Amino acid sequence: METKTKKFKRDILNWYNNNKRDYSWRETNDPWKILLLETISQQTQLDRADIYFKLFIEEFPNPATMASSSLKKVLILWSGLGYNNRAKRLYESSKILSKNGFDELYPNFEVLPGVGPYTNNAILSFAYGEKVITRDVNVDRVFSRYFGLNDVENFVHNNKKPLLNGVSSRDLNQAIMDFGSMICKTKNPLCSTCVLEKNCEKNIVKIKKTQETFSGSNRELRGALLKLLLNENVASLETIQKNLKTDKVKLLKAVGTLEKDGLITIKKNNLVEINS
Ligand code: SF4
Known part of the structure; x- marks a missing residue:
């Protein structure tokens, strides 16, 4: 009998093949591009992040070009994205990477300022093809709702093999991220038209808004x-x-x-x- 994990992978990858969003960085395995994109796209919608990504990659095609530039120039290009300390950490990372490349840091990119477990796994999955799950809020929400989980971390830890067996981790991770932001959204998930609906536990928890109001902050x-x-x-x-x-x-x-x-x-x- 087909397991729930197998059904999940089959249905979400089918959905992804027909609905994936096309971005210039989607197929890249250049770790610098992935680091840039992941830094820019934190708390930023992908369409907007894509515009900034193109500006940054044109100006700084590799870590050395950013490292030899100035923090001020990076901050000017970053204008409008907010959370300026992310730009500073990116700049500091470029300094490190201009001396020690990604291959030398592999697989521990968390030594770079601002790189946490999520970005580390994104680089491992998208640049190195490693069998890892890139857990962000979208991914956790989809897993939690579909499999009816309270503890996603434990689930992913115990099910890494069946989840990633026979599939590209890049495709699966990107599929879940896209699905989480387009279908299984935080507010008003599109359950009535969802291709996963038949096997989903619909473990939908109401989320309290805790983020600080931007105006006047x-x-x-x-x-x-x-x-x-x-x-x-x-x-x-x-x-x-x-x-x-x-x-x-x-x-x-x-x-x-x-x-x-x-x-x-x-x-x-x-x-x-x-x-x-
Ligand atoms: S049925 Fe609803 S809760 Fe379940 S995966 Fe689809 S959108 Fe999410």
Whole structure:
């Protein structure tokens, strides 16, 4: 009898063959392109990430070109994506990679700043064809709902072999990611037209919204402050406060966290400078 895992793989891969989204990086096995894409696409929709990916790969086709550039240039190209410390970590990674290539770091890419288990597995799967599951929120949601799980980590750990047996890990991982964002969505999953519906446990848990509201947040202020400094290079706290129309306590918090992330430097006379 066909197991539930086999049915899952068959149905989701069939769906993927007919519905996969075409992106320039989809078929690449260049680990630099994969690192770039995975860094850019965190908390960013794929269509938007694709636009930035093309800009970045044109400017920085390999780690050495980014490493020999400046942090400021990377941040300018990154403008609009938010979470600027990701750009900084990418820049730091390029410095490491220009000395030690991916093959030398293989299989432990987590030594690179900003690379966690997900990106590590994405590089292993998409660049090296390793039999690993790239678990992100989309993938966890699909597994949890379809197989009726509370503990996805344990499930993946125990079922790695049957899940990946006889299939390309790249195809399976990309299929589940696409399926999670297009069909088995966080809110309002499309169960009535879903090709997995017949065998799905529909373990749908209502998710509480915990994310900080962007408007008026420290994140918003950090983004505005960095944008101002990318234009001005250096500005006084007074000028920044006036330009951004914010109160001093919020401004000092934003300045403090940006300095802690290594994106700016607070100098004498209340001057703030962007790091280059
Ligand atoms: S039936 Fe619904 S919950 Fe199950 S996989 Fe399809 S969309 Fe997700």
